[in-house]
Amino acid sequence: MNIQPLEQGNLSARAYVALREGLIAGQFRPGQRLVMQDLADQLGTSVTPVREACLRLVSERGLELRSGRFVTVPALTLARYMEVRTIRLSLEGLAAGLAAQNATRDDIEKLTAIQKVFEKADRASDPELSFRYNRDFHFTVYRLSGMEMLVAHIESLWVSMGPMLTVFYKEGGHKYVGAAEHLTVIEGLREKNSQKARAAMEQDLILGGEDFLRFLQGHEGFVAP
Incomplete structure (x- = not known):
């Protein structure tokens, strides 16, 4: 997994774009568990914009919410x-x-x-x-x-x-x-x-x-x- 730190601005939107791009580019594997705090550390931001980005991707069925702390990449049926x-x-x-x-x-x-x-x-x-x-x-x-x-x-x-x-x-x-x-x-x-x-x-x-x-x-x- 190789995601770059975010520039300043709308951090929630930027986190969403970074994670979405990572999914499209295949940087994450099916079933992979993504801890929000770990993602925030990699992106150089607090966990709040990462959580907002993850919830947005959950609503689009790009991720699955497992708890308040982590999400998983869905398996493809x-x-x-x-x-x-x-x-x-x-x-x-x-x-x-x-x-x-x-x-x-x-x-x-x-x-x-x-x-x-x-x-x-x-x-x-x-x-x-x-x-x-x-x-x-x-x-x-x-x-x-x-x-x-x-x-x-x-x-x-x-x-x-x-x-x-x-x-x-x-x-x-x-x-x-x-x-x-x-x-x-x-x-x-x-x-x-x-x-x-x-x-x-x-x-x-x-x-x-x-x-x-x-x-x-x-x-x-x-x-x-």
Whole structure:
């Protein structure tokens, strides 16, 4: 777990963003117990803003409240995953389609560079970098939609996925790279073809989800040792 100390400002909001980002990025594992005082020490603040941030994430089902002192990262069930995937197909496909109308040449060059380092990390069997650059690719596309609320909803879905996806990448269940679909997304953006970009993103989620679905079926309810 590697979360950075907070800058001054609205500490509750900043703690929320830091913890939410940690969940999305897979810095926490399913079932991991997070003691609020320990989190406060790492963030360099008092426990009050951390407690407020944790309660907000509990309300969003990103964390589970176990006592007044600690929360846990939920295990991902098969039913929960199927629900999340169904919603992701709609929202992330929509975001990719909108991105095709907004992407500039510089945006496309940036995405191409991210894809290259993602594939390099995958060939090197580096699960942490593979996970990071795959995520960077997706959210770079989604932010090009120009819709902050849409991106926020997608991030909320990734909060549920991040911890288990990290386990998936690290334990070798990951086989699908998604190079063809990612490149087709880029083509759709370059051609300003919303339908092509959306279909490629949806296909990426479906094909990439097949390995994860099989992995989850063998690890349902997995919690960190």
